[in-house]
Structures are given as structure tokens and as C-alpha cells.
Amino acid sequence: MNWNSISRKCVAVRVRTLLAGAALTLLAGAAVAQDCTPKISDTLLTTAGTLTMATSPTLPPMAFADQNGELKGLRIDIGKEIAKRLCLKPEFVSTEYATMIPGLNGGRWDLVNAGLFVTPERRKILMMIPYENLAISISTAIKSDKAVTKLDDLAGKSISTDIGGYDEKKMRELNEDFKKRGLPEMKISLFDNYATVYQALRAGQVDAAASIDPVAKEYQDRGEFSHALTGLYPTPGSLAFINKDVAEAVSGAMKAMKADGTFDKLMSQYGVLPAPGDLSVLPP
Template sequence: MRFAQTLALAAALSALAAGSAFAQSDDSGKDWSKVVIGTEGAYPPFNFLDASGELKGFDVDIAKALCDQMKVTCTFVTQDWDGMIPALQNGNFDAILASMSITPEREKQIDFTNKYYQTPPAIAVPKDSDIKEATDEALKGKQIGAQVSTTHAQAAEALFPDAEVRQYPTAEEYKLDIENGRLDAVMDDVVVLTEWVKSDEGQCCKILGTLPADPKIYGKGVGVGLRKGSDKLKQMFNDAIVAIREDGTYKTIQDKYFDFDVYGK
């Protein structure tokens, strides 16, 4: 899951300045027959572009199922992760489905639906690493890679204060650095790391272990992000999340990507 922290201060201030009109909008009278969805397209298996440039992944399939349930026409927009919230506030799209965690910091900027999944973070290290456990003592003086503006980067700094946390614009970039011996460990969602180490590109590395998802950092799971005041659209999404879980659509999509329950407790 993309369990991400608050955006950089500069981006947040920019969003407040440029998107304040959207942040306080009231959608009660809006006809939500069309919804534009923002996602990253660079976070497999949750959202990614395939060789033909088509958006795929768990987030994308869930979004399509929710749109079908709501009987609305949805289109997708790809957006760099660290500009996701400002782009939503500026009206570039109506909803974020990009593995974004529901955190207190983000809830000050945007609204969220109820969660649509929740998985724990994990640490991966090279297969020949002398690091045997995911503790601050074991990682003291080591370099840990994580994606910028994510809860994983925030958690890495909190859990491993004696390590150096290096932040990257995308997950692909930290993967390249550990594959080439420039990092000692990386931290991300357990699903993302598990899928990576099973791939040809991830043969360098192994999962060291999962970590507890501190609610103060990881919040209440992953939800759909919405502009403040989008109460009607929020209710539509919440009702649709319940419906696709009850009618089996959610499980069908989940089983396409995972062999365990990603919804959580």
C-alpha cells in the first residue's frame, strides 16, 4: 500500500494558494455522471503502465469496479506522486486512487472515503546482506531507500533514527540503487516489495521482514482521496466500496493480484 506521509511543505503551500477554491467546494448539487480519477502509474502491482502504455493494477481495477457500481463514466489521469494532492485541489481530477493512506496530516488537506485496503510495511535487503533483523541497531549507519513523501519514508526515519534514509521520487529509482549496490535496504509496502523480489529485476534482494503499521504514521488504511466538500461523491464511493465487497467483485479483483486478504481487519 501506499501509505504516504504529508506532502512537502512547499507543495502544500502551493496547493493552498492555488487550490483553495476547490478545497472548500460543495458538490451537493453536482451531477456526478463523470468522474476523473488521478493515479500515479508507477507503483506496481497497485498502479502501473504496461508496455503498451495502458494503466493497470489493483488500484485501477478497483477504481473501474467502483465507477461501474456508481454508474458513472470514469477517466484516468496520471500524476507524479509528490504533486498528487495539489493536483486534486487544483481540480485536475476529482478523486485519487493511488494507494494513498488516510493519515491525519492528509486529512487536513483533503477528504477520504473509508479504506479500500490495508497492508503492512516491510524491509528488503540484498540476498548477501549481513543485516539479519529490521531493528535500529541492525540498521545503524546503513542507507535505507524509500519513496519521497510517503508514510514509508516517514516510518523509516522514525523507526531507524541511526540509519540514513535516502528518499527517491519513485519506487523504481530506489529499486535501481539497491540492485546496483548503492543502498543497504529499502522500505515499502510488503506487497510491492514481495512482487519486486519475485521479478527478474528483484533477484538481488529478499524480504527481511514486515513491520508494525503505526496508526500515527500509517493512519486508517488506504482510501480514495477527494477535495474538501465532496460529500456527495464521498458517499457514492463509500456505498460502492461496501457493494463490491458484498457482491464478490472485490474478492475477484483481489485474487487477480494477491493470494491473501489485502482489506485487513
């Protein structure tokens, strides 16, 4: 993996936060109020005094950039709250899903805050905290002449989804099922993020798009696409880590959020159901 290539793809978006009534400074290492002691040692962090999180701001309402370039969404709010409780400054690095795990392994960021699906393959190499209950949706054009009301309606159609993700895996498994049953396979087009997944549908390059439920609902609510199928292949979405101490500290912050109602309030605000479990770290 060429880290210079990854660096060119990543755009750091710094977010300033207020802690205990004292403004955070812009100086490296002076990220927290003096009466708040960081819960994670600087030696474990990518940048001293900062919780650096990889995210993909292409998934409204989960994570997206507004017209002013400011990051918004559930995952951004969750990340800010975790950092505040750890007495650290939050920093979000916008990157593609393909770079997230290699970047985590290479020390480019402290965690992946992009709702990575919990899979057996990922659990072999990552520590994960499941917190979102996610499922796959199928979107179509509003006035599509190729109706999709059940999975078998996708046979022989073209579909876009994100490369290397859970969605791609399930669409390929569905193709295998179609093949075994003598149905025509889908033509799967892969893209780096959900923004381009939906752009392909918008441009008429594909008949349907596979994404996650909250994203598909957001696009339908905007009047852009129809939410044809929902709730497919549900599985938890997570925060992901390499370092156990960092993972346990974040887990502690999330459990405190759960205890005082902050966690459930944020999830409800964005219409996302919590994943089963108590926000503990799943070991690799």
C-alpha cells in the first residue's frame, strides 16, 4: 500500500469543540481544557491530545458535508461526544472505505468511524464496538420502468454498490443464488462511495443501487429515488480499532453515553436503531 497515495485521497477536517466552558486552542497538544485529563495516553494516539477518526462523509444522514463543507450526521455527532468524554479533540479524516483498514493498520488514524459491518473476516483483524443496527436497501429511479418489489426482481438487472463492502459481498452472494436457480445474474458496478453509487443510478447507468437503510431513506425523503426494498441482511455496524487500550477507552465513553441517555437520544434523532449488545469491545 502506498501511503502517499492514501494521503492524497484523504482530506483532514478539523472540528473545534468547547469543553467545560474553555475554548480549545489551535495549538497541537493543547486540545482540552486544563481541568479535563485525557483518558488515552498521547503515546497511543496518532496525534497528541486528538482522537483521529476515519470516516466517509458520503452517507446522509450518517455522515455528510453540508454546503459549507462542515461535517454533519450521526457518526460525526457520536465521534464528537466520545472525544469530549475522553478529553480529546475530535479530528475526522475523510477517506474511501478501501483505505480505512490499511490506514488504521498504518497508524494514520486511531479508529474507523464509518459503520463498518461486523463480519467474521473483519473480526479476525480488528477490535470492534457494534452500535448501529444496519441493513441493506435497494433504491430505484422514481419513475423506473423496471419495478423491484422483491429480491428476485433484481435478476438480470444492473446494480451499483460500494467496492469491498458488505453490500458488494451480499450482492455477489445473491448472484450465486440466482445462478443456482437458473435466473440471470445481475451486472454489478462498483464505486468508491455511496455518493457515486447513487450518481450512477441518477445518470441511468444502472437499474438499482444497493446501500444501507438510513441512506436509502434519506434519498427517498429528498424525493430523489424510490426505497424499493429495505431491511435486507441486517447486521451491526461498528467502530473499529487496532489498539485494545484505545478501543476500551472508547467503549467506556459510549457506555457512559448510554447510561445518561445521550446515546439513545442521538440514535433516535437520526432514526437509527441501536445494535444488540452493551457497547463492549468484540475482540479479534
